[in-house]
Amino acid sequence: MAENGAVPELPEVESVRRQLAPRLEGRRILSVTATPQLRFHHVEAAAHHTVASLRRRGKYLLGELDGGLELVMHLGMTGSFRFRGDPGWTPDTYVRATFELDDDVMEFRDVRRFGSLAVVPAGDYRGLATLASLGPEPLSDEFDPSVFHRDLQRSSMAVKPWLLTQRPVAGIGNIYADEALWRARINPHARSVGPARARALWQAIREVLFEAIEREGTTFRDYRMVNGESGRNAPFLVAYGQAGRPCPRCGTPLRKVTLGGRGTTYCPTCQRR
DNA sequence: CTAACTACCTGAACGC
DNA sequence: TGCGTTCAGGTAGTTA
Secondary structure, eight states: OOOSSOOOOHHHHHHHHHHHHHHHTTOEEEEEEEOOOTTEESGGGGTTEEEEEEEEETTEEEEEETTTEEEEEEOTTTEEEEETTSTTOOOOTTEEEEEEESSOEEEEEESSSOOEEEEEETTOOTTOHHHHTOOOOTTSTTOOHHHHHHHHHHOOSOHHHHHHTTSSSSSOOHHHHHHHHHHHTOOTTOSOOOHHHHHHHHHHHHHHHHHHHHTTOOOSSSOOOTTSOOOSOGGGOSSTTOTTSBOTTTOOBOEEEEETTEEEEEOTTTTOO
16 A cells, blocks of 8 residues: 555544544543554553543644543554444554544554654643644634734744744645645745735635645545545645646746755746745 | 754655 | 665754
8 A cells, every 4th residue: 555645734634533523522442552652652541531522733633531631643644543343444564552442442553653642631732842832723713814924924934844833823734835835926935924925825824724624635645534535635736746737827837846854846936036 | 042954654666 | 576765744852
């Protein structure tokens, strides 16, 4: 099975949450077994607790447990959940953690081990720096265009790597950063963004994420929802993965560069510096 | 404190 | 065929 290019970002994690929530909420976790991993912290402490709710913040899934605990889950690049009781289940060497529930067994599968699982006192993210300083939810009212402009100007980093830090706004990864910057006509290298362009980017971020959620995320190869299905957003990508193809706005071939160590595709004409 | 760099991890794709 | 190299990427850790 191909394993790269999956990359769960906010729309993919939200799609997983929507399928996972009804299967976890109200369920009691009887036991947890996990392989020793750098990115797993006290996962076994979830045992004997009931999942009250499953929320999402950025790319993080947050399971509220009784007893004041919280199960924090991040899919990394290749993380996914599956249930033993589902049709077609077969044993798999990439299962890194197993949650025995009162009605089924949930498995966390993660080929590249970039995913993370942690049980913490609810809201105590001291060991999770990115979650602790996570920016606002882009599709909520707390994401404000003028505050976003100020936050963009706060850093001297290029705009795209700054978006990827999760600090000015939560949930943007490499795919939707390229898509939103293209839509807002902003050069990914820009180190300063004026108020009008910041507002355009604010709008573009909300649009690309909203549309991707409606299509249940982007699947290239192996991002899958809990029900095993693919997201339908891939054919709608305009920038990410489209290097060399003509820009749909102006026809200029899209250019791919490396920025902040990440592949970055943009239109050199309509995203001029 | 910020920003820049690197490690982590694995399999696909590529080059010879 | 087979082997080696490069690439993908979010986050955490280290360094300047």
